[in-house]
Amino acid sequence: MATFCVIGAGVIGLSSALNIAKQCRGCKMTIISAHSSPDTHSNHGFGICGALHMDKYDSPKYVKWAKLTTQYLRRVMEANSSESAENGVREVSMYVVRDKDGQNEYAETHLFEISRFSRPATQTERQSIGLDAKELEYVLERKDCCEDDVSVLKLGNWVIDPDYYLTRLLKELKAMEARNDIAQLRLINKEISDFSDVMGDAVMYDCIINCSGLASRYLVPDDKVVPIRGQYLIMDASDVTDLIRSDCDRATFICPMLDKVKVGPTHQVGRSDTAVDPNDTRELLRRCESLCPKLRNRRIIKEAVGIRPGRIGGPRLEVEFRKFPSSDRPVPIIHNYGHASKGFVQHWGCAMETAELVMKYAISNAKL
Numbered sequence: 544m545a546t547f548c549v550i551g552a553g554v555i556g557l558s559s560a561l562n563i564a565k566q567c568r569g570c571k572m573t574i575i576s577a578h579s580s581p582d583t584h585s586n587h588g589f590g591i592c593g594a595l596h597m598d599k600y601d602s603p604k605y606v607k608w609a610k611l612t613t614q615y616l617r618r619v620m621e622a623n624s625s626e627s628a629e630n631g632v633r634e635v636s637m638y639v640v641r642d643k644d645g646q647n648e649y650a651e652t653h654l655f656e657i658s659r660f661s662r663p664a665t666q667t668e669r670q671s672i673g674l675d676a677k678e679l680e681y682v683l684e685r686k687d688c689c690e691d692d693v694s695v696l697k698l699g700n701w702v703i704d705p706d707y708y709l710t711r712l713l714k715e716l717k718a719m720e721a722r723n724d725i726a727q728l729r730l731i732n733k734e735i736s737d738f739s740d741v742m743g744d745a746v747m748y749d750c751i752i753n754c755s756g757l758a759s760r761y762l763v764p765d766d767k768v769v770p771i772r773g774q775y776l777i778m779d780a781s782d783v784t785d786l787i788r789s790d791c792d793r794a795t796f797i798c799p800m801l802d803k804v805k806v807g808p809t810h811q812v813g814r815s816d817t818a819v820d821p822n823d824t825r826e827l828l829r830r831c832e833s834l835c836p837k838l839r840n841r842r843i844i845k846e847a848v849g850i851r852p853g854r855i856g857g858p859r860l861e862v863e864f865r866k867f868p869s870s871d872r873p874v875p876i877i878h879n880y881g882h883a884s885k886g887f888v889q890h891w892g893c894a895m896e897t898a899e900l901v902m903k904y905a906i907s908n909a910k911l
């Protein structure tokens with residue numbers, strides 16, 4: 544019987560565990576995590592999936608993983624549309640407000656392939672966002688612009704509410720154990736300081752799956768892993784129902800969730816401090832109210848900070864073999880970490896590939 548140990552219970556760890564369990568029926572699965580939902584960094588995510596922006600680390604693999612994720616989200620919606628709250632997945636329209644000059648660059652990417660649809664917003668739709676001509680300079684970060692300099696795209700995207708979604712992934716794993724699809728599911732709340740902490744004499748795994756996000760910086764160790772601080776606000780604005788994004792360096796999102804509106808966040812590379820910074824709050828309010836004037840004078844329900852697991856060069860998804868004192872042969876470690884600002888949009892595709900790597904490299908090790 545194959546025995547697996549997933550380190551991490553964020554969106555990457557839980558989706559990897561679920562895909563492995565589906566591929567390897569009858570296995571024993573242990574998930575070790577220092578924190579679990581609602582206390583992971585994933586719980587801070589806005590969960591926007593579909594066409595986001597491309598950055599320098601986005602490779603064809605990114606497009607592949609994002610496509611597989613959005614195909615999966617389509618299936619979730621088709622199967623369970625009446626229970627979308629419980630699933631934590633919703634179809635939403637996203638307005639992208641951007642400088643007209645950058646339009647071709649955006650269209651050149653493959654990203655439209657991973658949206659449900661994409662088209663220019665109509666005049667009525669533009670008006671419904673309430674874009675304030677005076678504020679456009681601030682939104683677009685350039686001087687002397689007027690409303691005509693702005694193009695607004697409408698994209699069909701999805702939003703995952705992390706609190707609901709992580710609960711659902713775990714529920715699915717527990718249901719697999721209850722149906723005997725997997726032999727055992729163990730959830731262990733523990734912070735490890737080295738992979739050998741999980742490979743003691745008494746516990747031997749055929750494969751370790753490393754989904755520890757930021758902690759991979761010292762666990763692997765991988766000095767390409769960098770924290771990216773994201774402070775954001777939760778606002779009392781249930782009438783704001785459109786997802787809006789400004790497409791510039793200081794990208795700003797107005798993201799209606801199932802029961803709240805998240806706005807922001809900051810993108811502070813190299814910072815991992817989690818205390819709320821009042822200066823960031825002021826700046827976020829200014830940015831968000833400029834992009835969505837409806838937010839003016841609304842109550843801030845909460846200010847919060849999440850840290851994205853950035854990685855120079857993009858996510859690491861590959862196998863490494865390590866020898867441990869307690870094992871007579873090298874053990875495969877499948878690394879799946881470093882998804883930065885795009886963990887949700889890539890998670891399912893990465894989890895599928897993780898399960899494939901487990902089947903390829905670990906099953907021959909396992910006592911099936």
Ligand SMILES: Cc1cc2nc3c(=O)[nH]c(=O)nc-3n(C[C@H](O)[C@H](O)[C@H](O)COP(=O)(O)OP(=O)(O)OC[C@H]3O[C@@H](n4cnc5c(N)ncnc54)[C@H](O)[C@@H]3O)c2cc1C
Binds near residue numbers: 551583592852884
């Ligand atoms: C404000 C904000 C907004 C975002 N918006 C979006 C968005 O709209 N779309 C999108 O695609 N992405 C978004 N992201 C990014 C996304 O949230 C992350 O890429 C994703 O959550 C990373 O998931 P993860 O499971 O790798 O990391 P984490 O959620 O950090 O999970 C890591 C897990 O490993 C465990 N762990 C860590 N160290 C140890 C240890 N030593 N021992 C044992 N366990 C350990 C942790 O306890 C946790 O369970 C956003 C992020 C932030 C902060």
